[in-house]
Amino acid sequence: MKFLIAVGSEDYSGPTLRVGMEVASAFNASVTVIKVGPKISEHSVSQVKFTQERLEEWDFDSPGVEVLEWAFGFLAENQYISPAVVEKGFPKNTLIERGKNRSEVYLQGTTGSDVSLILRNGDIISELRDEVSSGQFDVTIIGGSQKRRMAHDLIQYLDSSIFVVNQYDHTKPYKLLVAVNDSHNTSKAVKYGVRVSQAFDVNVDLVTVSRTGTFKSGYHRAVNKAERLLKRMKVPYKTHLLKGDPIDIIKKTAGNDHIIVMGTSTKNPLIKYFRGSKPLKIVKTCPCPILIVK
Amino acid sequence: MLRNIIFWITQKRWFLLSILIGSILYFLESPEGLSIEGYRTLIIVIMAIILIIFEPIPLPGVALMMLFLQVLLGIDEPNDVAKSFMSDAVFFIMGSLMLAVSIVSQGLDSRLALGIIRLTGNKTWCIVLGFVSISAFLSSFIGEHTVTAMMMPVGLTLIYNTSKDRAITKNLAPLILFSIAYGSAMGSIGTPSGGGRNVIMMEYWQEFGLANITYLGWMRYSYPMLLLEIPLAVIILWFTFRPEQKVLDSAVRKLKIQVAKKGAMTGQDMITIIVFFLVFLGWVFLSHKIGLGIIALMGVFLYLVLGLIRWSDLNRNTNWGVILLFGAAVSIGIQMKETGAALWLANSVMDALKIISEDISVLRWVISVLLTGTLTNLLSNSATIAVIGPIVLNMGGDPIIMGFSTAIASAFAYLTVVASPTCMIIYSSGLVKQSDYMKAGWKMFIMSIIVLFIMSKIWTIY
Numbered sequence: 048m049k050f051l052i053a054v055g056s057e058d059y060s061g062p063t064l065r066v067g068m069e070v071a072s073a074f075n076a077s078v079t080v081i082k083v084g085p086k087i088s089e090h091s092v093s094q095v096k097f098t099q100e101r102l103e104e105w106d107f108d109s110p111g112v113e114v115l116e117w118a119f120g121f122l123a124e125n126q127y128i129s130p131a132v133v134e135k136g137f138p139k140n141t142l143i144e145r146g147k148n149r150s151e152v153y154l155q156g157t158t159g160s161d162v163s164l165i166l167r168n169g170d171i172i173s174e175l176r177d178e179v180s181s182g183q184f185d186v187t188i189i190g191g192s193q194k195r196r197m198a199h200d201l202i203q204y205l206d207s208s209i210f211v212v213n214q215y216d217h218t219k220p221y222k223l224l225v226a227v228n229d230s231h232n233t234s235k236a237v238k239y240g241v242r243v244s245q246a247f248d249v250n251v252d253l254v255t256v257s258r259t260g261t262f263k264s265g266y267h268r269a270v271n272k273a274e275r276l277l278k279r280m281k282v283p284y285k286t287h288l289l290k291g292d293p294i295d296i297i298k299k300t301a302g303n304d305h306i307i308v309m310g311t312s313t314k315n316p317l318i319k320y321f322r323g324s325k326p327l328k329i330v331k332t333c334p335c336p337i338l339i340v341k
Numbered sequence: 342m343l344r345n346i347i348f349w350i351t352q353k354r355w356f357l358l359s360i361l362i363g364s365i366l367y368f369l370e371s372p373e374g375l376s377i378e379g380y381r382t383l384i385i386v387i388m389a390i391i392l393i394i395f396e397p398i399p400l401p402g403v404a405l406m407m408l409f410l411q412v413l414l415g416i417d418e419p420n421d422v423a424k425s426f427m428s429d430a431v432f433f434i435m436g437s438l439m440l441a442v443s444i445v446s447q448g449l450d451s452r453l454a455l456g457i458i459r460l461t462g463n464k465t466w467c468i469v470l471g472f473v474s475i476s477a478f479l480s481s482f483i484g485e486h487t488v489t490a491m492m493m494p495v496g497l498t499l500i501y502n503t504s505k506d507r508a509i510t511k512n513l514a515p516l517i518l519f520s521i522a523y524g525s526a527m528g529s530i531g532t533p534s535g536g537g538r539n540v541i542m543m544e545y546w547q548e549f550g551l552a553n554i555t556y557l558g559w560m561r562y563s564y565p566m567l568l569l570e571i572p573l574a575v576i577i578l579w580f581t582f583r584p585e586q587k588v589l590d591s592a593v594r595k596l597k598i599q600v601a602k603k604g605a606m607t608g609q610d611m612i613t614i615i616v617f618f619l620v621f622l623g624w625v626f627l628s629h630k631i632g633l634g635i636i637a638l639m640g641v642f643l644y645l646v647l648g649l650i651r652w653s654d655l656n657r658n659t660n661w662g663v664i665l666l667f668g669a670a671v672s673i674g675i676q677m678k679e680t681g682a683a684l685w686l687a688n689s690v691m692d693a694l695k696i697i698s699e700d701i702s703v704l705r706w707v708i709s710v711l712l713t714g715t716l717t718n719l720l721s722n723s724a725t726i727a728v729i730g731p732i733v734l735n736m737g738g739d740p741i742i743m744g745f746s747t748a749i750a751s752a753f754a755y756l757t758v759v760a761s762p763t764c765m766i767i768y769s770s771g772l773v774k775q776s777d778y779m780k781a782g783w784k785m786f787i788m789s790i791i792v793l794f795i796m797s798k799i800w801t802i803y
Contacts, residue, residue, distance in 0.1 A: 084769075085758075087769060088759045088765055089396055089399060089400040089663075090660075090663060090721045090759070090762060090765075091759075091761070092660065093438075093658055093659065093663075094441075094486040094490065094660065094765070095762070095765055096658070097445065097490055098489070098766045100658075101448075101450065101491070101493070101494055104448065104494075105450075105494040105497070105498060107494065107497055107501075110769055110770055110771035111771065113771070170352075203348075204348045316344040317347065320347050
């Protein structure tokens with residue numbers, strides 16, 4: 048499997064990297080860390096590139112490389128990677144252009160085999176979408192953004208599953224909330240949930256919500272299937288069949304000490320665009336990390 | 342599939358909106374007193390402004406649209422559109438962009454660094470004064486983004502030599518980088534070759550038969566203002582980003598060592614400077630006969646012939662899209678004049694102003710300067726002058742004062758990251774925040790308008 052971790056800055060991206068690497072190791076996935084720098088206006092793009100070429104001659108790195116350098120250091124320091132540093136590694140931070148606005152970054156003294164580093168510039172939604180589709184990533188991990196529309200757009204337009212690392216505190220004990228319903232994405236969400244629970248060594252709350260309090264056979268089938276899998280994988284769990292508005296109930300049950308895992312909405316994209324969906328609404332309102340499985 | 346379509350629509354919404362607005366306006370009747378061709382020219386202007394501000398499609402695409410719509414909407418014949426597209430002003434923009442690449446590629450930045458440090462010493466305020474003054478002086482001759490590209494390594498070296506910890510240089514970094522960017526922006530008003538917009542205004546004066554200003558004649562009007570602005574800009578920047586470090590002793594020492602490592606001045610460096618000096622002499626003494634653009638192209642020719650720059654480097658680093666855009670903007674500006682759209686718009690503005698006050702001489706000036714100053718922070722400054730120029734020159738008053746005020750106000754691109762390449766270049770360093778532009782920019786904007794107002798009063802006695 049392939050995981051893509053998007054980092055913004057040193058100040059905010061620590062939890063995103065930490066969660067991303069924990070989950071990636073549970074999936075035995077290869078990891079790429081990406082930094083998307085600001086969009087350069089077309090009026091200025093040549094002049095900016097030209098200036099950056101001059102800066103390289105003065106041994107300055109391109110903007111954004113320092114964030115990737117910090118991310119690499121963070122991963123090494125926290126022993127998520129054991130960097131292969133060799134004498135004949137890259138003599139200085141090196142950018143290799145691969146396509147428009149996209150460079151592969153190789154840090155000084157490393158071989159680039161531990162974790163891939165990508166630097167892009169432009170509109171964050173378009174760039175991440177392009178990276179996910181060209182790199183065929185399975186999961187994209189992003190931090191909780193202050194810009195509410197950004198998470199919405201990423202969930203809507205990215206082809207991969209998305210893990211929004213919202214207000215994660217690694218010193219706090221978390222549980223896992225897996226939302227179960229009769230949609231076809233649920234079974235994949237449960238499988239992902241099992242891996243995440245193993246990664247964090249936490250208990251699982253299987254939550255199924257009905258507005259009326261009566262649960263159709265499809266709901267029962269989905270719950271039974273999830274329970275069977277959890278038993279087989281020896282993951283401790285509790286099942287909750289609850290009545291009420293699904294968004295309110297999930298939000299209330301999750302509180303701020305759960306990691307939520309749920310399948311993506313199966314609604315028509317046009318309806319999702321105008322009216323939103325349960326995962327989108329939960330991402331907007333829940334103060335905890337959420338994995339939306341596609 | 343549907344998701345991809347929705348994504349495309351969200352990405353291109355401003356493009357779709359501009360087409361919708363253009364289509365609706367096309368089917369409405371043209372306002373009284375405005376020819377059908379003039380009305381359709383204004384439709385193109387409105388669509389282009391939306392597309393340039395929001396950039397939903399590549400800018401060269403906007404340029405092409407401005408050209409083919411002139412023919413498709415029946416405003417002019419294909420050959421006439423082609424003629425209006427290329428002019429000496431566009432030659433100048435093309436030539437100056439290529440000159441910039443040629444000069445910056447020579448690595449004169451290290452010489453510049455040494456010069457600045459020798460001049461300023463190690464006191465931070467002296468360094469800031471030096472950065473603003475030298476950026477302003479150089480950019481008045483060779484264009485703002487050229488100077489910013491050369492000054493950036495010097496500025497960044499000082500910042501990083503002070504400390505790599507951003508918390509320590511959180512004020513010093515914006516102070517030095519804005520000294521470069523704003524100094525360069527201010528300087529670009531100094532001579533016609535300081536910016537493409539200056540040449541566009543000169544072209545309009547000539548094209549509309551209003552005035553014939555020489556290179557030195559321009560400097561007579563603009564340089565006093567530039568000299569007045571320099572100390573004021575330093576004061577504004579200093580009090581906006583009060584640095585923690587009052588002396589940059591070790592940073593300056595390290596910079597001197599770094600520059601020394603780059604070796605002595607080479608013959609190639611000397612030839613680069615000599616060629617540019619020849620170009621400058623050409624602009625001063627020959628431009629009224631053969632045009633600023635032709636002289637700039639001759640300079641580029643010399644750099645190529647002398648092997649100081651390769652065509653592949655020029656081709657790679659010249660922003661051809663911007664040249665297309667400016668050509669198209671000048672073409673549409675000329676159509677605004679030819680079709681009477683500029684006159685109609687100018688009269689409409691004047692009629693509106695007369696409702697506020699009978700004496701509109703000051704009001705007219707304020708409106709033209711504020712409109713230019715605002716648009717230049719959203720559009721490119723040359724595109725602003727290409728569109729606003731014909732309107733302002735039709736608003737009455739002294740066309741030289743109105744023209745100078747408008748051209749100079751287009752340099753007040755202090756407020757946003759996208760206002761000019763210089764702002765974007767320092768932003769791309771990652772050391773300044775978007776909010777920093779407003780923090781310092783509004784003070785610079787108001788200061789510049791006040792100084793321009795004073796100067797416009799002085800110009801009346803010229």
